[in-house]
Structures are given as structure tokens and as C-alpha cells.
Amino acid sequence: MECWEDFCSILGTHPKLKQLDLGSSILSEWAMKIMCLKLKNQACKVQSLTFKNAEVVSGLRHLWMTLVSNRNLKYLHLGNTLMEENDIKLACQALQHPKCSLETLRLDSCELMPVSCHILASALCGNRTLTHLCMSDNSLRTEEVRRLCRFMSNPECALQRLILKQCNLRGDAYGFLALMLSHNGKLTHLNLTMNPVEDGGMKLLCDAIKKPTCHLQEL
Template identity: 35%
Template structure:
């Protein structure tokens, strides 16, 4: 196949996802970046120039797509924003992340994942040491999902640096888990917890921020003025950056 440097696929039906899989499998020299205007259910593969938009989510199609991801060694960023992945499809993606030929560095999954996928994702965070950026915004992970993710994040082989958990139904219990993680010399340097009902969970975050072994450099949050002041005090004492308007980590 002749060298291809950039391709944009606008998929309108289920069979088109197969075309995207073929593209990923055989276009090994993709470069550049681009976006496809948002659709409600879509998959965007970007960062290496190849984009795919799908209006379906069947097991076999995602199985083919996952295999194609393994074959493409130039792809660095996978954007699944606005998709609604089934749990089984998400598990397939995690299997791909654990594959030694997966070269993804950024995974953006604003696609309403649930706690059911977090155990496999946690395992992938340990195995895939290339992955440094993970966005799970607008999901229904809850505190249970955070607990499972922390198992992987606390592993010494995990190299994740940027984690976005905004609008993921996380409460003070989840914050307590994250606080413990941040005090264990975690690789995380950027954390976004905006638009979560953390309530008094801000106390746990402040506790972690004041520890000398906390590597966090940027905290995104969205709280009331009083709670924001508490977090700001913790940020000031630890020399970190924060945003009371919930800074998204791009």
C-alpha cells in the first residue's frame, strides 16, 4: 500500500467501522492532527491523523478495531469522546492496551464508562508503561471505580501522569482513596476532579497535597468558595497549581 500521511473517515453506518480498522492496520505512517465535528456517538482516532466516527457499538466490530490498534505502531492518541462503549467493548480495548505492540500514549474516553470496566483498565495501567494520559470524564465510575483504578495507579510500574476524572460521580470516599494514592509516591502529576460531589473530600486532598512525597503539580476542581479556599491553602503550602473552575487536562 502506498504511504499515507493523513486520513479522515466520516462513518455513517456500522460497516464503516471496518474501513477504519483497515485504515489503522495498513496506514502505518500517519502523522498530523485533526478533528471531526462532534456527533453524539462517535469514535475519533487522532494524534496520528487517522480519525474514525462510528454510530454503532457491536462486539465483533470492536474486536476488529482493537486488533487494528495493535497493528498500527504510529498511533499515539485515541479519542473516544461522546461514545457510549458497552462494557464488553471497553474490556476489549483494555486487552489491546495490555498488548506489547500497543503504542498509545493518550486515551480519551469521555464515553460514560462504568465501574465494571475499571478492573481491566487498572491492569492495563500497570502493563502499558507508554500510557501517560487518561481521560475518563463524564463517566459513571463512582467510588468503586476509583478504588479499582487506584490499585493500578499505585503499582510501581504504572507511568500515568495525567488523569481526568471530572464529572464521574466521585464522592468523599473516592477522594480518600485518591489522597492515599497521592501520598504513596504516585507518578500522577495532573489530576482533574471537577464537577464531582466530593463534599468534605477536599480535606483528604489537602492532606495529600501537604505531603512532601506528593508529586502532584496541577489539581483541577470545582467547589464552593469555602472549600476552594481550603484546597487553595493546601496548594499554596505544597507549591502546586490549581483551578477552582475545574481545569481540564488536555
């Protein structure tokens, strides 16, 4: 325990530290609480935080509060980290807070439930800084894609990069994505790698890209 406290103390005393990677770690709620207290320190300059493949479920609530307190934090990677519905709710409350400065959020392989996807989608309109969202390797139903695209069509959504690699997208999901592309002038990058696309879906996407209101640069 003392070693962990000593390690975390560096966060507030070493301003040159910009990236912290705790991937594949097993962190208790106590450990997360101690670390997040240091991350909230104004002297902490960490901009990138990675918890890929980490076991941190019980302490995630402390992390969400950090998003509001630390204006330097721009990048958060929670890939392959199991999150409960309440975690998503708290995350979205933080994302919608005017003091949240997060720009990139990675939720790859987080086994997101439908209700969690709905909550996350609604937070996109209340956040002016989040420009990169990765939801790869989460199975998304058509209804979840529809809701995501509806909020992305809102002019208040700042998202520029959306990564939906291997999300099992099918059928009408491509119609909703195409409609969103026609109305969203900010999205420049859309990754749909490893999703089954039929001719009809491809045609809808291509027709949307041709429209002058679509600013997509990479597909």
C-alpha cells in the first residue's frame, strides 16, 4: 500500500509526466481512489490515461470525477474493461460537465449493454470537447446505431472521429449512418472495418458522401 501511495505521489510532483499506462493492472477501489486524488491535483499534468485490459470496475466512480477536476486529461483508454450501467451513467454525467476537457474516449471491447449505448449517445450533445469516440468490438444493434446517429446529427455534437470496427453492424444500421453523414458537417473519419456491408448499405453510404453537407475525409 505504501509503495502505491509513493507511486501516485509522483503524479503531483512530476509535471513532465504526460502519459500514464496502467494496462492489464488489477486495481482495487482503494488504489483507484488514491490515484484519482493525485490526478485531481492542479500540479498533475497527465494528459493521457490508459487502463486497457485492467480490472478497475469497483473504482471507476473515482475516475469519472477526475474528468471534471483535471482539465489536462485529454485521452482515456478503457478498452476491454468491463463497465456496469451505473459506470456509464457517471461517465456521461462527467462528459456533460462544462469543466470536462476529454477529447478521446476509447471503449473497445467493453461489452456495452444496449441501455449503456443509449446513455452514452445522449451525452454526445452535451459535450463540446470530445472529438474521438471508439466503440469497436461492441455488438451494436440497429436501434443503438439509430440513437447514436440521431445525437450525432445534432449540431452541438463535436465528434470528428467515430470508430465502429467489428460492431456487427447490419441492415438498416447503414441507412442511419448514411443519414447522419448527410447532416453532420464535423465528422471527418468513420471506421467501419470488419462489419458486413451489403450492396444496398454501401450505396447509401456512397450517396451520403457525395452530398456537399458531408465532410468525411476517411472511410
